[in-house]
Amino acid sequence: MEKVLVLMHTVEGALPPAALETLGLAQALGAAFDGAVVGAGAGAAAQSVSGGAAQVFAVEGDAFAQSRYATDAAACQALIQASGAQVVLAPGTMRFARALPGVAARLNGAVETHVVGLDESLNVRRWYYRQRMEATLARTARPWIIVVEPGSQPAAAAQAGAAAQTVAVSVETRTEVTGVVSPPADQQTIRPDAPLLLVAGAGWTKKQKDGATHTDEGGNLILNFVQRTQSSLGSSKSLVDLSGEGQAVLPFLTHLHQVGQTGSTPRHRKGLATCCHGEEPHVVGWRFISERRAVNLDAACGWARGKADVLYVADAFEVMRELEKLL
Numbered sequence: 001m002e003k004v005l006v007l008m009h010t011v012e013g014a015l016p017p018a019a020l021e022t023l024g025l026a027q028a029l030g031a032a033f034d035g036a037v038v039g040a041g042a043g044a045a046a047q048s049v050s051g052g053a054a055q056v057f058a059v060e061g062d063a064f065a066q067s068r069y070a071t072d073a074a075a076c077q078a079l080i081q082a083s084g085a086q087v088v089l090a091p092g093t094m095r096f097a098r099a100l101p102g103v104a105a106r107l108n109g110a111v112e113t114h115v116v117g118l119d120e121s122l123n124v125r126r127w128y129y130r131q132r133m134e135a136t137l138a139r140t141a142r143p144w145i146i147v148v149e150p151g152s153q154p155a156a157a158a159q160a161g162a163a164a165q166t167v168a169v170s171v172e173t174r175t176e177v178t179g180v181v182s183p184p185a186d187q188q189t190i191r192p193d194a195p196l197l198l199v200a201g202a203g204w205t206k207k208q209k210d211g212a213t214h215t216d217e218g219g220n221l222i223l224n225f226v227q228r229t230q231s232s233l234g235s236s237k238s239l240v241d242l243s244g245e246g247q248a249v250l251p252f253l254t255h256l257h258q259v260g261q262t263g264s265t266p267r268h269r270k271g272l273a274t275c276c277h278g279e280e281p282h283v284v285g286w287r288f289i290s291e292r293r294a295v296n297l298d299a300a301c302g303w304a305r306g307k308a309d310v311l312y313v314a315d316a317f318e319v320m321r322e323l324e325k326l327l
């Protein structure tokens with residue numbers, strides 16, 4: 001089998017879980033492999049996982065500490081050339097998703113994204129059409145950069161070994177990174193690593209049994225639950241569309257929260273859907289939620305038709321109020 005390069009980057013000086021998952025995939029192949037790391041503390045990070053690797057390389061320094069296309073692409077190109085490996089495995093992080101297709105073009109090679117499996121004959125399995133279809137394919141183009149979907153592989157146990165060889169890269173940049181702007185932690189409601197996903201549907205905005213809407217109370221119940229349990233918040237398309245149209249709904253929801261065919265496909269151990277009907281275009285986004293429960297007034301809703309493990313036929317306002325007391 002061809003030699004493989006596992007190309008990784010650091011996040012705040014350490015390797016992120018997605019890097020260790022990519023390393024796990026390389027180890028499972030049983031092929032000879034090199035390791036390479038770019039970013040702050042790349043040398044130490046590369047050495048921390050170099051056990052079992054033929055050679056390890058690192059690009060570090062102030063210019064490479066930040067994610068930026070020009071410097072990341074130059075560093076990755078240099079690392080691939082230093083190794084000489086023609087098959088490159090890399091984690092599908094935001095940083096690499098941006099830089100690696102360009103690197104493949106610079107090296108006259110090919111890139112594969114959203115890869116969820118690879119065998120010894122270098123057949124990759126990847127998704128198409130929002131994870132609804134999976135294809136198996138191979139390529140003769142080299143170098144071939146295979147970008148591995150985070151969360152799709154078991155992580156390797158880090159094993160330290162030889163020190164990394166430092167690769168010098170000089171690159172001129174016109175882009176200066178001045179900082180990162182992100183919402184305060186208590187306003188951040190999308191938490192990919194949380195064990196539980198809470199999904200809110202349009203039912204929260206509908207007239208309830210007293211003939212009135214209680215959207216504000218619904219919003220408080222949802223936010224309190226999410227903050228107390230540190231779960232991740234998702235939404236149905238109907239609910240985020242209502243917010244986008246300027247109606248008085250749940251102001252903390254954006255299209256980034258939308259789960260489903262035209263939204264996201266998050267990975268969580270458990271999911272709880274509230275006031276959401278459980279229609280196929282929504283539930284297809286639950287493909288990687290292992291245990292599914294739903295609360296709906298309607299015993300004939302989509303969840304009841306084999307889409308949830310447990311359906312509570314109940315008023316979600318009452319259920320969430322009780323949950324709040326328990327919490």
Ligand SMILES: Cc1cc2nc3c(=O)[nH]c(=O)nc-3n(C[C@H](O)[C@H](O)[C@H](O)COP(=O)(O)OP(=O)(O)OC[C@H]3O[C@@H](n4cnc5c(N)ncnc54)[C@H](O)[C@@H]3O)c2cc1C
Pocket residue numbers: 200201202203204206208235236237238239258259260261262263264274275276277278279280281282285295296297298301314315316317
């Ligand atoms: C091409 C295409 C792509 C799509 N992509 C997506 C997608 O990515 N994601 C997505 O979500 N949808 C998607 N949809 C839309 C999808 O088909 C549904 O229209 C949508 O998911 C419905 O949202 P909902 O369940 O929140 O709202 P509704 O269908 O309005 O359901 C509200 C539910 O709340 C329940 N309810 C009301 N009050 C209470 C209460 N007090 N307690 C408990 N339950 C209550 C009601 O019984 C009802 O079942 C797509 C559709 C198409 C055609």
